[in-house]
Amino acid sequence: MNNSFSAEANISRSPVPFAASLAVVSAICLALAGSAGYSYFSLSRLRNEYLSNRAHEIASLTDTLARGPGRRNNAAFWQNLLNENFDSFGPSLAFIALEDRAGTVLASRSKLGDAVLSASAGLTSDQGTRLYILDYPLVSPRQFQAGPSQSISSWRMRIGLYTSDADFIYRQAAIQIAVTVVAILILSLLTFALLRTLKRVLWLRAREQSERHLKALGSMAAVLAHEIRNPLGAMKGLTQLAQEEIPRDHSTQVLMKTVVNEAERLEKLVSDLLNFAQPRQSDLREFDYMKLIADVGDLLEPRFREDGKRLEVAVDPKIIRIRSDEDGLRQVLLNVLLNAIDFSPPGGSVILRVRYQSRQKELVTEVDDSGPGIGTENAEELFEPFATRKPKGTGLGLAISRQLVENLGGSINLSNLPGGGARCSIRLHAEPISGQNTG
Numbered sequence: 001m002n003n004s005f006s007a008e009a010n011i012s013r014s015p016v017p018f019a020a021s022l023a024v025v026s027a028i029c030l031a032l033a034g035s036a037g038y039s040y041f042s043l044s045r046l047r048n049e050y051l052s053n054r055a056h057e058i059a060s061l062t063d064t065l066a067r068g069p070g071r072r073n074n075a076a077f078w079q080n081l082l083n084e085n086f087d088s089f090g091p092s093l094a095f096i097a098l099e100d101r102a103g104t105v106l107a108s109r110s111k112l113g114d115a116v117l118s119a120s121a122g123l124t125s126d127q128g129t130r131l132y133i134l135d136y137p138l139v140s141p142r143q144f145q146a147g148p149s150q151s152i153s154s155w156r157m158r159i160g161l162y163t164s165d166a167d168f169i170y171r172q173a174a175i176q177i178a179v180t181v182v183a184i185l186i187l188s189l190l191t192f193a194l195l196r197t198l199k200r201v202l203w204l205r206a207r208e209q210s211e212r213h214l215k216a217l218g219s220m221a222a223v224l225a226h227e228i229r230n231p232l233g234a235m236k237g238l239t240q241l242a243q244e245e246i247p248r249d250h251s252t253q254v255l256m257k258t259v260v261n262e263a264e265r266l267e268k269l270v271s272d273l274l275n276f277a278q279p280r281q282s283d284l285r286e287f288d289y290m291k292l293i294a295d296v297g298d299l300l301e302p303r304f305r306e307d308g309k310r311l312e313v314a315v316d317p318k319i320i321r322i323r324s325d326e327d328g329l330r331q332v333l334l335n336v337l338l339n340a341i342d343f344s345p346p347g348g349s350v351i352l353r354v355r356y357q358s359r360q361k362e363l364v365t366e367v368d369d370s371g372p373g374i375g376t377e378n379a380e381e382l383f384e385p386f387a388t389r390k391p392k393g394t395g396l397g398l399a400i401s402r403q404l405v406e407n408l409g410g411s412i413n414l415s416n417l418p419g420g421g422a423r424c425s426i427r428l429h430a431e432p433i434s435g436q437n438t439g
Contacts, residue, residue: 018195025191029184036180043173047166048123048132055134055159058089062096062157063138072138078107092165094131097158106155116160123163130163228270236263269396282325282407289322289329289363290315293352296333300341308346311337315354322363322430328404332412335397336367336424343371343422356430362410363430366423373422379414 065085071077078098086096086109095110097117105117116126121133136157239259246252297311304311340350348370355364374382385399398412405412410428417423 018199021191021195025187029187032180032184032187036177039176040173043169043176047163047169050166050169051132051161051163052134054092054165055132055161056136058093058096058161059134059136059157059159061089063136075106082107082109092161094129094160094162095158096160099156099158101154110160112160117158119160121158132161132163134159134161228266232263232266232270236260236267239263282328282404284323284325286321286323287326288320289324289354290317290320292326292330293333293354296330296337297352299334300337303338303341304350307341307344309341309344310349312349312351313353314351316356319354319356319363322428324428324430325404325408328408332401332404332426333365333367335401336426339397340367340369340371340422340424344369345371361429363428365426365428367426368417368421368423370421373416373420374414375416382414383412 062081062085065081066072066078075098082096082098086093089096094112095108095116097108097110098106099117100106103118105114108114108117110116112126112129116131119126119131119133121135124131124133136159138155138157236259239256243253243256243260246256293313293315297313300311337350337352344350350370351366351368353364353366353368356362357364383398383402385396398414402412405426405428408428410426412424412426415423415425
């Protein structure tokens with residue numbers, strides 16, 4: 001017995017806070033992402049501080065070596081000093097230069113050429129090589145003439161370092177971000193799996209509970225059917241016999257007709273209750289689906305004519321035979337078409353369409369009425385047992401129809417039509433029989 005809708009309805013009313021759980025996990029993931037971003041920003045600043053400290057260390061050491069009489073204000077000495085000690089400062093040093101206030105290079109040593117000596121301080125790039133450049137001011141030397149017209153009052157050292165010397169910090173940042181991303185993905189997948197498993201468990205529990213209720217309902221329905229049908233049949237039969245004995249124009253004929261009609265309604269209610277609580281097993285066999293539709297149309301023709309409505313059938317003539325439950329589909333079509341008749345206005349039409357979708361391998365049967373539609377109601381609620389909008393309806397027709405269709409592995413649903421009215425769509429997974437049109 002397929003009670004998936006009842007189980008889903010019970011889950012939707014379950015106290016388990018699915019939304020709250022997702023919100024908590026989302027907050028944790030955002031916190032992890034924020035922490036990773038902050039750590040990356042902090043490590044970037046640490047890298048700059050590391051390069052700055054290394055550049056200050058080289059500049060301070062060079063300044064110390066240049067101290068002494070006749071050294072600090074001697075450009076030639078500085079050039080010799082840089083030539084002799086450049087390689088000893090380590091492979092991370094790209095260049096070192098001495099400049100005056102005007103930016104004139106007085107002494108230099110570079111692995112990248114002289115063009116890089118004029119690059120701006122801080123992080124920069126020269127021909128794809130990333131550098132960190134530090135301007136290190138020197139204590140003002142004494143006045144001396146570097147040339148006939150040049151007076152030097154203050155100098156500075158420019159230190160250029162390869163940023164690759166601090167790549168280990170970036171690697172740590174990249175590893176931390178990668179770990180955080182993996183943690184977020186694992187947490188998300190685990191949460192999804194746990195919630196899905198929990199939903200499945202709740203669905204199974206709800207279905208088990210629903211089946212217990214239906215089993216109890218089936219037992220009760222069987223007892224009621226035995227206790228009600230016999231006296232009800234006797235009442236109906238005796239009333240019809242009395243109608244035959246009384247003149248047709250007698251005033252009690254109307255009352256007796258009401259008794260017969262109500263007895264028939266109670267018989268239908270008992271039959272529907274039995275069909276819902278104790279559904280029949282599907283009998284799968286090959287049959288002519290178009291003939292089934294024609295038979296149902298002929299059966300309902302008096303009802304259409306009596307209500308002043310008409311049935312229009314639009315099918316692909318090449319769709320002939322299918323393999324399914326003929327009696328079950330007959331009952332589904334009768335229930336759906338009777339609903340469409342009840343809600344269509346006098347003079348209205350009910351349209352039945354049949355088509356085959358080869359890509360999805362689905363046989364689609366659609367029944368459109370010309371009534372007011374289902375409005376803003378939740379269409380799924382109309383498939384619940386005893387939910388009906390008809391004054392004399394049992395509320396079991398659509399519930400039984402869904403049960404029968406889902407037992408065949410298909411689906412049935414209701415929707416509003418754009419121009420007014422409602423559509424009932426029945427989808428069945430049906431392999432095409434040889435000779436059918438599958439386009």
